[in-house]
Amino acid sequence: MRKWMSLLLAGLITFSITTSPVQAGKPTNPNTGGTPGSWTVGAAPERVDPSKPAILFVHGLNSSANVWYENNDMYEQAYNNGYQTSFINLYDITGTSESMWDNGRLLSGKIREISEHFGKKLIVIAHSKGGVDTQAAIVHYGAAPYVQRVITLGSPHHGSQLADLAYSSWAGWLADLIGSRNPGTASMQTSYMQYFRSQTDGLSSGRGVPFYTLAGNSWSSGSTSHFFGGLYLSSYGDNDGVVTVQSAYVPGGRMIRVGPWNHTSVRTGSHVYSLLAPYLQQAEPAQAFSSESGHERIAPSASVAHDPGSHYIRGGKLHGQATETLVVEDGVASVQLSWISDKPLHSLELTHPDGTVETLQPEMYQDEEIFQGAWHHQVLLNQPAPGAYELTASAPDAAAYLMAAQFHRPQDFKISLKSTGSEIQLQQQDQAHVNNISYDISYFGDPDSLSPQKLSPSISTKNFSANAKPDMSVFNKPGLYSITAEATGVTDKGYPFRRTIVQSVFVDESGRQYGL
Structure with a gap:
């Protein structure tokens, strides 16, 4: 009898749990x-x-x-x-x-x-x-x-430039450690999404959704x-x-x-x-x-002004300590420094052009998006004097990093990469006087491939004069390509400047190029 009552009680308890209404809200x-x-x-x-x-x-x-x-x-x-x-x-x-x-x-x-x-x-x-x-x-x-x-x-119906950055040559060391290069991120590059749009938009109107x-x-x-x-x-x-x-x-x-x-x-x-x-x-x-x-129902024009040439990017491996040189030209209102690594830094120091060493107190947070798992260290330099700075990062163990500096100036240089027929051209506006430019081009193949293939050195890292036009026949097989261009020049006042331009290019099976 006692055993029967116990079983009945257990059944009633179980029934009350599975059928009880969820608490409102x-x-x-x-x-x-x-x-x-x-x-x-x-x-x-x-x-x-x-x-x-x-x-x-x-x-x-x-x-x-x-x-x-x-x-x-x-x-x-x-x-x-x-x-x-x-x-x-x-x-x-x-x-x-x-x-x-x-x-x-x-x-x-x-x-x-x-x-x-x-x-x-x-x-x-x-x-x-x-x-x-x-x-x-x-x-x-x-x-x-x-x-x-x-x-x-x-x-990101037209992709994200952060995905382009993840596939740039400078992001390679960090991306390999944190695993940010994967088919999902690859397919979010702006050039590949341009291809996706070409394969999708003509069909969408007939689907009735x-x-x-x-x-x-x-x-x-x-x-x-x-x-x-x-x-x-x-x-x-x-x-x-x-x-x-x-x-x-x-x-x-x-x-x-x-x-x-x-x-x-x-x-x-x-x-x-x-x-x-x-x-x-x-x-x-x-x-x-x-x-x-206050916005239109349709997308704003693709000609909306933007300035992809306001960045300077570097990256590499950190064996206890790593130093990067940052050149600041005249007229810069501020520089936002971002040091991104696979683990938190022990310290971050900035050596000013006059030799003064400053221990920085960066804002820190861990990424949950494109660079998921990476640690960001953010510092703002207000009204920096022109000259060469050294940024030194220290970590207790070996690490990989990506350094990105974003320049803000009232009249910034406008530098971008465009295709002109079968050639890549560096476009300049305002007062930029570019002396030379080097292109680093990496091939990543199909977006579902995790293994990038570097193009031959004769094409991959090469210097050109400002008005040179590298032949786009370099993109000679289907897949995703990443162009990292380094522009160096001099301002009207004689100060050197440096910028990094990241561009994604996709080539489909028919040889059509997207992204430039």
């Missing part, structure tokens, strides 16, 4: 699983409205499903508003992100499964690269019949985790610390709002859910644009 976080393609549904609302679509949340690059419910109330907001929800992990959960083709193929099959589970079409809310993966699933892999609409949050977007323009808000990315990308326009506003526009889609978010807050419920709410209904929103945002 606090749904239980799901366990999405740790394998690519694993998905789960969120807690069911107390009253399921059959007229409301179900929501699928898709994460971004180097991320996982838990970004939607850990330190984020997006899931909670959807639950409290009566939505059925679901979450998925893509290949990024393994630690190696994959291209939009692989993620899109995987996602397409799972979208069908999830739609059939709910018995209705899905609204997909996708963050960052997840928006590109979702578009690939819909346009290229047949997921369109199962999706009602897509909302992308800070998605509308796209809506949000873009952030406030990388300096909140934590410092997007500080370096925001500064680097500021040369290319307003951005959220990972993606520029211009890149967040999807061709054929509509911008809901450009607002004061960084790359994290743009996917956070308390920041953006109220803006998304009208787009989560069954019916198509009557007004797909907020006049308060």
